[in-house]
Amino acid sequence: MDLNNILEIFPKLRKAIYEKKFRxxxxxxxIQTFQAAGIKRSEQCPHINVYPWDGGLSVHWRHDPQYIICRIYL
Structure with a gap:
């Protein structure tokens, strides 16, 4: 999937550390690992890992570094 398509689907990621790390x-x-404000609630600062995956991205959000709370393949 093209990154611009991802940013159209998730516009809150645009012009944030998310877009930079995805690019x-x-x-x-x-692989990129970082912390950033949550997409839904800005007070949350989950741990985020971004991996290259089959022409796109695999994104893992975690509040506790040991437990994945959300995994998305884009």
Whole structure:
């Protein structure tokens, strides 16, 4: 999936650290790990891992570094 399509589906990711990390992952095929404000609630700061996956991204959100709360393949 094209990153611009992802950003159209999830507009809150645009111009945030999410977009920057997604672009790095898709361009360089490098895993990115970071913390950022939550998409639904800005007070949450989940741990986020972004992996290159089959022409797109695999994104894992975690509140506790040991437990994945959401995994999305884009």
């Amino acid at each position: 790095i992952t898709m361009t360089n095929h490098e």
